[in-house]
Amino acid sequence: MSEETILQFGGGRFLRAFTDLFVQQANEAGQEIGQVVVLQSTDSGYAEKLNAQQGRFHVAVRGIDRGERVDTIQEVTCVQRALIIQRQWEEIVALACSPHLRFVISNTTEAGLTLAADDARDARPPASFPARLLTLLRARFEAGLRGVAIIPCELRERNADLLLSLVLSQAKAWQEREALLRWLQEECVWINTLVDRIVTDRPPNYTLFPEDLLLAVAEPYALWALENKPLPGPFPDLPPILRVPNVEPYFLRKVRILNGAHTALLSQAMPRGYQTVQEALADSEVLTWLKRLLFEEIVPTLEGRVEDPKTFAEQVLERFANPFLHHRLTDIAKNHRQKVQVRLLPTYEEYKARFGKTPPLLEQAIAFHPEGAFS
Ligand SMILES: NC(=O)c1ccc[n+]([C@@H]2O[C@H](COP(=O)([O-])OP(=O)(O)OC[C@H]3O[C@@H](n4cnc5c(N)ncnc54)[C@H](O)[C@@H]3O)[C@@H](O)[C@H]2O)c1
Ligand SMILES: O=P(O)(O)OC[C@@H](O)[C@@H](O)[C@H](O)[C@H](O)CO
Structure with a gap:
């Protein structure tokens, strides 16, 4: 499936070796999850690297699993493109209004889950991650499209509830319409999650694929616990992914x-x-x-x-x-x-x-x- 179904805030090594790798594995297993578009928030430079590599990179999975040595490498090809929020905001708004879009995934670290003082409603883009998300979801709502699932990966307790409360606070500060507030809460699904996998950069002695500037190294262990709410489309169904009533x-x-x-x-x-x-x-x-x-x-x-x-x-x-x-x-x-x-x-x-x-x-x-x- 070639449609872009996932908007991903962040393209750091963790998301590459976790969510992107899972989407890749699920697509390869015929689950038809779709393609990912990465949004770069900071000046980290990975969007240019991703685009220069046509969205492709490798994940090495290395360690000991139940007494057995694991040392594998997999190419991830499900990232279609990367966009830079500061420079390509209009393209991102257009993507938010795509009928194919189903999921918004994020990893903006501890720094991302906060509002910025005096964030302007007409800023393109606004400053904070929640205000950016609100602006994209508002564009989608105004285009008359169905809601999406928002799946944050930040390591904060009840991360989706926290993100929704920040988005709603920003919406109230901007005096958004009641109908939008209802749509955000009733038509979008906010999924609390817990992520677990240690992911590092390339170790100095790792010589495979030297041309891949985005190679990430992960341990074999992985767990993604997600609140078990209905999702707007196929989502990876793999052993590390648990759909649970409560992630607490x-x-x-x-x-x-x-x-x-x-x-x-x-x-x-x-x-x-x-x-x-x-x-x-x-x-x-x-x-x-x-x-x-x-x-x-x-x-x-x-x-x-x-x-x-x-x-x-x-x-x-x-x-x-x-x-x-x-x-x-x-x-x-x-x-x-x-x-x-x-x-x-x-x-x-x-x-x-x-x-x-x-x-x-x-x-x-x-x-x-x-x-x-x-x-
Ligand atoms: N590396 C791991 O083992 C691991 C495992 C689980 C969770 N995490 C999570 O990943 C985060 C670190 O990411 P990484 O290991 O991929 O490192 P990284 O440096 O490769 O990536 C950091 C990511 O955070 C984004 N970011 C940083 N500051 C931001 C800001 N102010 N606003 C929006 N986005 C911002 C960057 O754009 C990038 O996508 C941690 O906060 C943690 O919650 C990491
Ligand atoms: O990624 P951070 O910076 O939030 O925290 C550092 C590590 O504790 C973290 O990356 C762990 O390796 C990870 O959370 C394991 O799942």
Whole structure:
């Protein structure tokens, strides 16, 4: 199927090795999902690279899966084109009014799920991601077309509900019509999700497809939990994709354990001068600290609330040790303060409330500021 059915805010390595790879695999399995158009929000430059490569790139899946070594590579060809929001807004508005469009997928990081002060209704484009989305959906509504499914991948609790509330706030600030507000809530489907797969750039020693500037490296593990609401068209149906009544327990377990451990690890690894997660965990002192954090402070706050947090934490340690990944600490340190708020502080507060004392390792991790680590 050659129609462009998916509008994707963001084309970073995570979306390439996760949603795009799934769309590719589903298309190859005859599921007829359609093609993706990537929208570049920042000046990261990947749109030019994607277009120069005719939308094609490779995903290497590398690691150990149930004791077996996995080292595969797959070409992804489902990205039709990439558009730059600042320069090609009118083309993007036209695409939003395509009858073929069914899904809007996003990964705009922690920075994307906020409104900008004084965003102008007639700006082309508006400044914030929610205001841009509102403008595109309004164009679609005014064209008399059916709603779409909005599937955010940002690691925020109830990410779709949050995005909808931001879109509605912006719509009220712009005094949009009631009919549009109803259409957004009743004709569009807002799907809360939880994503999980560690994705890194090409490691220095990986020599396949040297001409591919967009090659991403992923671990074999992948989980995409999506709220099970009716969708406007075929969506990838693959083993890593779970349609569930409620994504909350998946979010809580993954973000508090895996992302919490990553963010906390910086406090031990950066001052020691390590560059990657794998290097840091080869240091037995750092590994022991991380295990204590996980099993003495994080897992106890999740017992009885999510399924088997201890086993999940053990699996996370194995995933972190994946010798084929080159996971840079500087990538994990981006937007650090916002990550601490979501990934560590709630555990800290819940630990104090549940056990009546301060968790010492979490306290250390929360006090750490990566900017100061190199000074
Ligand atoms: N890499 C992973 O292992 C992984 C796994 C799960 C989730 N994630 C999510 O991916 C994000 C990081 O992405 P990546 O690993 O692909 O890194 P990346 O640097 O390759 O891509 C970052 C993406 O975020 C977008 N972005 C950054 N700032 C933005 C802003 N202010 N407004 C709109 N968009 C913005 C960029 O355009 C790009 O698409 C994290 O926030 C996390 O939520 C990453
Ligand atoms: O991608 P970030 O910057 O939000 O967080 C860094 C890592 O914790 C994250 O990328 C994990 O590897 C990922 O969330 C695993 O699913």
